[in-house]
Amino acid sequence: MTEDIAIDLGTANTLIIHNDKVVIDSPSIVARDRVTGKIIAVGKEASMMQGKTHENIKTIRPLKDGVIADFDASEKMISMFIKSIPALKKKMFTPALRMVVCIPSGITEVEMRAVKESCERVNGKEVYLIHEPMAAAIGIGIDIMQPKGNMIVDIGGGTTEIAVIALGGIVCDKSVKIAGDVFTNDIIYYMRTQHNLFVGETTAEKIKIQVGSATDQLETPPDDMSVQGRDLLTGKPKQVEVSFREIAKALDKSIQRIEDAVMETLSQTPPELAADIYNTGIYLAGGGSMLRGLDKRISLKTDLPVYIAEDPLKAVVRGTGMALKNIPKFRSILIK
Ligand code: ADP
Ligand code: MG
Numbered sequence: 001m002t003e004d005i006a007i008d009l010g011t012a013n014t015l016i017i018h019n020d021k022v023v024i025d026s027p028s029i030v031a032r033d034r035v036t037g038k039i040i041a042v043g044k045e046a047s048m049m050q051g052k053t054h055e056n057i058k059t060i061r062p063l064k065d066g067v068i069a070d071f072d073a074s075e076k077m078i079s080m081f082i083k084s085i086p087a088l089k090k091k092m093f094t095p096a097l098r099m100v101v102c103i104p105s106g107i108t109e110v111e112m113r114a115v116k117e118s119c120e121r122v123n124g125k126e127v128y129l130i131h132e133p134m135a136a137a138i139g140i141g142i143d144i145m146q147p148k149g150n151m152i153v154d155i156g157g158g159t160t161e162i163a164v165i166a167l168g169g170i171v172c173d174k175s176v177k178i179a180g181d182v183f184t185n186d187i188i189y190y191m192r193t194q195h196n197l198f199v200g201e202t203t204a205e206k207i208k209i210q211v212g213s214a215t216d217q218l219e220t221p222p223d224d225m226s227v228q229g230r231d232l233l234t235g236k237p238k239q240v241e242v243s244f245r246e247i248a249k250a251l252d253k254s255i256q257r258i259e260d261a262v263m264e265t266l267s268q269t270p271p272e273l274a275a276d277i278y279n280t281g282i283y284l285a286g287g288g289s290m291l292r293g294l295d296k297r298i299s300l301k302t303d304l305p306v307y308i309a310e311d312p313l314k315a316v317v318r319g320t321g322m323a324l325k326n327i328p329k330f331r332s333i334l335i336k
Contacts (some may be wrong), residue, residue, distance in 0.1 A: 191227070
């Protein structure tokens with residue numbers, strides 16, 4: 001008896017599909033006890049400890065910048081997520097697994113092997129890896145085997161992956177370390193320098209989601225948000241109001257760098273494929289693509305239509321799941 005599972009091993013979130021359903025959707029975080037070295041929590045549980053740990057507990061994001069920062073932690077994370085799949089948890093032994101795992105394109109051969117070996121150690125009998133832009137394209141519903149160029153921009157937590165895909169291959173691509181995490185840090189920096197307010201990562205991420213914007217011109221702007229933190233001058237807790245316009249200012253430089261990377265990839269695209277992209281436009285995926293006005297801004301910059309994938313946080317795992325269901329069709333793009 002073999003069970004099939006598809007994993008999107010993201011820098012911010014790990015998602016797993018089993019029997020056509022997303023059964024795991026958790027932050028890619030582990031918490032380790034510094035004294036014993038043991039991993040004490042993964043996923044949501046570990047994420048709640050973030051920023052609130054004492055000196056004996058450390059939270060780690062093993063894939064934070066699109067590279068594996070901590071091999072041991074990433075292996076424990078993969079294995080704990082697999083073991084917590086509800087249908088497998090009931091079984092006495094982990095069944096033999098056939099799996100397709102989506103990895104950030106920036107990771108090295110050594111890191112790829114490490115991911116594969118980690119999967120094999122949790123009883124992965126047949127393990128395939130797939131590159132993120134490919135999985136995203138499949139998940140968006142693009143027929144990647146066609147002799148037609150498509151551009152995908154996947155804005156995740158640690159990296160933005162830009163790729164032009166045609167005939168089942170990546171024609172040109174670029175991976176930049178400017179994505180959701182950098183946006184969050186931009187907000188922390190902005191609050192500190194403009195409001196003398198010290199906010200943590202969790203608060204900054206909330207600001208990004210509630211009033212985040214890529215432009216100061218939104219058709220349906222969100223209401224201002226009250227933000228609490230610590231006043232840097234007095235040391236006392238205080239509250240300030242922030243508007244989407246301020247966040248647009250805070251994020252402007254980072255978004256410009258993403259725009260530049262998109263432009264650069266377009267300029268490296270062979271002319272025939274560029275002609276296709278002129279007609280098909282650019283597809284956005286990943287959590288970062290949900291930033292208000294980002295699609296419009298990229299569209300203005302490139303003069304191309306820009307579409308956001310349906311449920312962009314799940315596009316990659318959806319595509320990985322589709323590859324898993326039809327391994328013979330996608331054999332040429334799966335890495336054994
Ligand atoms: P990864 O594939 O690297 O794990 P995801 O595609 O899961 O990344 O995206 C996670 C990122 O998306 C995080 O930085 C998160 O803050 C960001 N994000 C999620 N929702 C939104 C939103 N509504 N607006 C802006 N950013 C968002
Ligand atoms: Mg991703």
